[in-house]
Amino acid sequence: MPDLSAEHFRQVMAHVPTSVAVVAGVVDGRPKGLSVGTFVPVSLDPPLVGFFVATTSKSWPPIDTSGSFCVSVLGHDQAEISSRFAVSEADKFDGVEWHPAPSGNPVLVGAVAFVDCDIERVVETGDHLLVLGRVREMGVETGHTPLLHHRSSYRGVAEGGDRAAGSE
Numbered sequence: 001m002p003d004l005s006a007e008h009f010r011q012v013m014a015h016v017p018t019s020v021a022v023v024a025g026v027v028d029g030r031p032k033g034l035s036v037g038t039f040v041p042v043s044l045d046p047p048l049v050g051f052f053v054a055t056t057s058k059s060w061p062p063i064d065t066s067g068s069f070c071v072s073v074l075g076h077d078q079a080e081i082s083s084r085f086a087v088s089e090a091d092k093f094d095g096v097e098w099h100p101a102p103s104g105n106p107v108l109v110g111a112v113a114f115v116d117c118d119i120e121r122v123v124e125t126g127d128h129l130l131v132l133g134r135v136r137e138m139g140v141e142t143g144h145t146p147l148l149h150h151r152s153s154y155r156g157v158a159e160g161g162d163r164a165a166g167s168e
């Protein structure tokens, strides 16, 4: 019998390296957000991006209601920010520096890049929602090396570690 338990699923998928980003919006004048490792470019024409959010997320439903969100791609030195936005609590933004994207959605200071979106579509899939966003503004912020998540640990991209495909 194949092992399709949640524990084994997590253990296997932990070997897939991901970027780390904070998806954020403004709800009733207050910034809200959560960490995601599932941010991905989807389409060039029209410009679409996406991410997956658990149906248990507390921050997503109010952001969804606002109709838009901004993705801040975290830098290699922002693991603490990632951990802070990965807990369900009211005051994640306390002491966190951000500036508004043209839409007013938060861009975290120190992020590598931001992508500000209107919500295009939300698709139910298993215990997650696939959120598709239509890009309205985007830009490189610090452009520094990104934060990565792999095998339950934060990692940075090794400087000077570029290798030709196929080399050891």
Ligand SMILES: Cc1cc2nc3c(=O)[nH]c(=O)nc-3n(C[C@H](O)[C@H](O)[C@H](O)COP(=O)(O)O)c2cc1C
Residues within 6 Å of the ligand: 020, 033, 034, 035, 036, 037, 038, 039, 051, 052, 053, 054, 056, 057, 058, 059, 060, 082, 083, 085, 086, 087, 088, 089, 149
């Ligand atoms: C590196 C990392 C990646 C994550 N990726 C996702 C993700 O893609 N989708 C998701 O729903 N939760 C993801 N999480 C977990 C959420 O950040 C976490 O459940 C958080 O408590 C959600 O906050 P909320 O309840 O305020 O929405 C990730 C957490 C970490 C640390």
